[in-house]
Structures are given as C-alpha cells and as structure tokens.
Amino acid sequence: xxxxxxxxxxxxxxxxxxxxxxxxxxRLVKRGLPKNSHYLLKNYFxxxxxxxxxxxxxxxxxxxxxxxxxxxxxxxxxxxNNIDRIxxxxxxxxxxxxxxxxxxxxxxxxxxxxxGKFQPIWEPSTGFEALNEMAQYYLDIAIPGDALEDxxxxxxxxxxxxxxxxxxxxxxxxxxxxxxxxxxxTTSTLSWLSPMMNGETIVWDGTKLxxxxxxxxxxxxxxxx
Numbered sequence: 001x002x003x004x005x006x007x008x009x010x011x012x013x014x015x016x017x018x019x020x021x022x023x024x025x026x027r028l029v030k031r032g033l034p035k036n037s038h039y040l041l042k043n044y045f046x047x048x049x050x051x052x053x054x055x056x057x058x059x060x061x062x063x064x065x066x067x068x069x070x071x072x073x074x075x076x077x078x079x080x081n082n083i084d085r086i087x088x089x090x091x092x093x094x095x096x097x098x099x100x101x102x103x104x105x106x107x108x109x110x111x112x113x114x115x116g117k118f119q120p121i122w123e124p125s126t127g128f129e130a131l132n133e134m135a136q137y138y139l140d141i142a143i144p145g146d147a148l149e150d151x152x153x154x155x156x157x158x159x160x161x162x163x164x165x166x167x168x169x170x171x172x173x174x175x176x177x178x179x180x181x182x183x184x185x186t187t188s189t190l191s192w193l194s195p196m197m198n199g200e201t202i203v204w205d206g207t208k209l210x211x212x213x214x215x216x217x218x219x220x221x222x223x224x225x
Contacts (some may be wrong), residue, residue: 027077170184
C-alpha cells in the first residue's frame with residue numbers, strides 16, 4: 001500500500017493491520033525532513049511493518065542533470081541510513097533518465113547493498129533483450145505497471161524468466177486483469193486511497209480490500225430507514 005510516508009495514511013494502515021507499505025522518498029522530502037538529524041524509518045513505523053522504498057519522482061517531473069545527481073546522492077544516503085529497516089527499494093529510473101546514469105549507479109552504490117534489498121527497474125523502452133540481460137544479474141526485477149498493457153509478449157518473457165528463478169515486482173498497478181499477466185511477488189498501488197478521495201468506502205477484511213461505491217452507501221442507508 002503506497003502512501004505510507006503520510007502520517008494519517010500510516011495510522012489508517014496500522015488500524016487495519018495492512019503491514020506491507022510503500023514509502024516515497026520524494027514526498028518525504030517535500031513534506032520536510034529533519035535539518036539536524038537523519039530521518040530513521042524505525043522511529044516512525046512499527047517493527048512488524050515491511051517497508052518498500054521508492055524514489056517517488058512524479059512522472060510529470062523532469063530534473064536537470066545537476067538536480068538528478070543531488071537527488072541521487074541524498075537518496076543513497078537515506079537508503080544507507082535505513083538499510084536495516086527497508087525490506088526492499090527501487091532505483092531512480094524513467095524515460096528521461098539515461099541508461100548510462102542507471103547503469104553507473106547499479107555498478108557502484110547499489111552493488112554494495114545486501115542481496116534481495118535492491119530491485120532494479122526494467123524500462124520498457126529498452127526492450128525485452130534488456131529484460132533478459134537484467135535477469136542474468138538480478139534475482140528481483142521491478143516492472144512499471146504501465147508496461148503490463150503490452151500484453152502477451154511480456155507475459156511470455158516473464159513466465160520463462162520466472163521458471164528460471166527471477167522474481168518480479170509490479171510498480172503502481174491494481175488492475176486484476178493486467179496483473180494476471182505476470183506472476184509477481186509483490187505489487188504496489190495507490191488505489192486504496194483513490195476510493196476515499198471519490199467518496200467511496202474501503203474495508204480491509206484481513207486478506208484483501210473491498211470497495212463500496214458511494215451509491216451503495218446511499219442504498220444501504222435507505223434500506224435501513
């Protein structure tokens with residue numbers, strides 16, 4: 001469940017015992033990090049929470065090379081300070097981020113973290129050959145939710161790689177019809193917040209989220225009367 005960097009969201013997740021949460025470093029920075037001390041996740045999350053960290057740079061945001069290097073350095077430091085509390089984390093990636101930048105940091109700073117913590121992101125524009133090459137080096141690979149729209153070819157490639165031991169993690173998708181295309185270890189989503197923003201009701205029953213449209217609430221109220 002993404003959005004756990006917001007205290008009120010985190011409180012809601014705690015009350016429902018939904019303990020696998022996503023944290024956006026970008027939004028933490030925008031909300032304001034401590035000036036004279038490190039922000040330590042262990043001080044804000046219960047011990048039973050599994051924390052998945054991602055850079056969180058909005059899709060519409062494009063950083064200059066200088067801004068990107070600064071953000072990367074700060075993100076690296078944050079990961080280092082919280083590595084024992086992080087279940088897994090993603091790299092900085094995107095259509096506007098060069099593959100040279102991505103590969104450089106994979107071979108330097110991210111090569112120093114414990115195995116299983118780092119999840120490189122496959123960029124669809126690099127093609128399936130690049131995905132196959134990544135699977136030769138990484139046990140865990142993250143796939144953008146938008147890439148699931150590709151359909152059968154992605155399903156075929158990931159199914160083959162899964163049989164060889166690769167574990168996939170879907171970023172930002174909650175559509176059952178597309179999620180079925182890839183056998184994934186985890187998937188992240190903000191959809192649990194969207195219903196509340198649209199006046200709907202969500203209920204966590206201990207295993208899954210149940211969504212109730214606003215009209216159903218009105219119908220239930222009428223029947224009670």
